[in-house]
Amino acid sequence: MTANAQVSTDIVLFTVQTDSMKVLLVRRAAKPFKGVWALPGGFVRQDEDLADCARRELEEETGVAGFYLEQLQTFGAPERDPRGRVITVAYYALIPSGDLVIQADSDADAAAWFPVGDLPELAFDHAEIVASAVKRLRAKLGYSTIAFQLLDEQFTLSAVQQIYEAITGSPADKRNFRKLILGFGELEETGELSRDGAHRPAKLYRLIEPDKVTIIK
Amino acid sequence: MTANAQVSTDIVLFTVQTDSMKVLLVRRAAKPFKGVWALPGGFVRQDEDLADCARRELEEETGVAGFYLEQLQTFGAPERDPRGRVITVAYYALIPSGDLVIQADSDADAAAWFPVGDLPELAFDHAEIVASAVKRLRAKLGYSTIAFQLLDEQFTLSAVQQIYEAITGSPADKRNFRKLILGFGELEETGELSRDGAHRPAKLYRLIEPDKVTIIK
Numbered sequence: 001m002t003a004n005a006q007v008s009t010d011i012v013l014f015t016v017q018t019d020s021m022k023v024l025l026v027r028r029a030a031k032p033f034k035g036v037w038a039l040p041g042g043f044v045r046q047d048e049d050l051a052d053c054a055r056r057e058l059e060e061e062t063g064v065a066g067f068y069l070e071q072l073q074t075f076g077a078p079e080r081d082p083r084g085r086v087i088t089v090a091y092y093a094l095i096p097s098g099d100l101v102i103q104a105d106s107d108a109d110a111a112a113w114f115p116v117g118d119l120p121e122l123a124f125d126h127a128e129i130v131a132s133a134v135k136r137l138r139a140k141l142g143y144s145t146i147a148f149q150l151l152d153e154q155f156t157l158s159a160v161q162q163i164y165e166a167i168t169g170s171p172a173d174k175r176n177f178r179k180l181i182l183g184f185g186e187l188e189e190t191g192e193l194s195r196d197g198a199h200r201p202a203k204l205y206r207l208i209e210p211d212k213v214t215i216i217k
Numbered sequence: 218m219t220a221n222a223q224v225s226t227d228i229v230l231f232t233v234q235t236d237s238m239k240v241l242l243v244r245r246a247a248k249p250f251k252g253v254w255a256l257p258g259g260f261v262r263q264d265e266d267l268a269d270c271a272r273r274e275l276e277e278e279t280g281v282a283g284f285y286l287e288q289l290q291t292f293g294a295p296e297r298d299p300r301g302r303v304i305t306v307a308y309y310a311l312i313p314s315g316d317l318v319i320q321a322d323s324d325a326d327a328a329a330w331f332p333v334g335d336l337p338e339l340a341f342d343h344a345e346i347v348a349s350a351v352k353r354l355r356a357k358l359g360y361s362t363i364a365f366q367l368l369d370e371q372f373t374l375s376a377v378q379q380i381y382e383a384i385t386g387s388p389a390d391k392r393n394f395r396k397l398i399l400g401f402g403e404l405e406e407t408g409e410l411s412r413d414g415a416h417r418p419a420k421l422y423r424l425i426e427p428d429k430v431t432i433i434k
Contacts, residue, residue: 004221004222004223005221005222005261006222007222007224007293007304044222046295047295048295049294049295050291050304071291074267074288074291074306076224076261076267077266078263078264078265078266085263087261087267087304087306139432142360143359215356
């Protein structure tokens, strides 16, 4: 009567590249769904904590490290895996774009970033998991500092706006956006200016509490 | 290397009674932790969805039905259960107080409501699960209509304020509170007045979308 289940973790890793929100997928090298794109993930080891498993699987399968990780939701529909009862604890993770080196390991024969709005067919219920992660991230934008996990330690307000616009998929009014973001009360000026390319020098900011995601009251 | 785990659900059921936020606990009739208070819950059946399991366990162990249910978080520390690897998908649930009839079933020899601020010793990691649920509920108060799941279909603004004060544990200014709640744009007047006891008649309100928890933008 009681289910003896396999437990796995799957990870939705987001970044923003060239003004587009992207998610990391791996192509499965083994059955089931061989050759089909899927989220990085795998089975929890006997003495392994769930978040440790998610971190390990993401690092092993893609070579990515140094990401923000948060539990998303657990998916356990009885028929979600053809191998038998597999309950997966889904996580989502955020990483600033930049020189991300992606490598596929033995469970995956390729790893690549895909725009959230243009995903290939996904294995298992992974499309549902991605949709749930996108929804959570968009919701948290409005009441937390989650988006700053996609930025480097120092950033201009224009860079913040680009991140928000990429995630919401819609443009923001510059003046209102700055008022909203500074109104969070979570940013401080570094005292430095950004001088890149054709733009006018812009003030650089950083999070007052860079190591945590703060809920805005 | 791969964990074959037992999977359970545990449910943190909240209500507000006499201006106090309370959680439903059952006293364990069997080992481990025999005689110790714990959250209602139990093992997932072979072909059972996770939310169905949570709903069934809560109904079976306590006789409660008609509650709002939402997945909270999955707890899977390797040593959290002395019987072996048990990963539990925690849910939280809300129900309006009123004539709740609580009955303990065979797995529990008693069921009772406890104030969140004055809980007995709890079995397993259930104290951590309750703390996580309280934190989630308090956070969602500020940006969603979650609190209305603790109210009857029609309610006065004073009743809403009592719910908020019970959950946050701090008094609210009446005028500011009304402005905030009506500012959500999720309530409508029923056209009726509440006439109970010694109070002046007060307008009755209801949710425009009573069957869902709406995120406030």
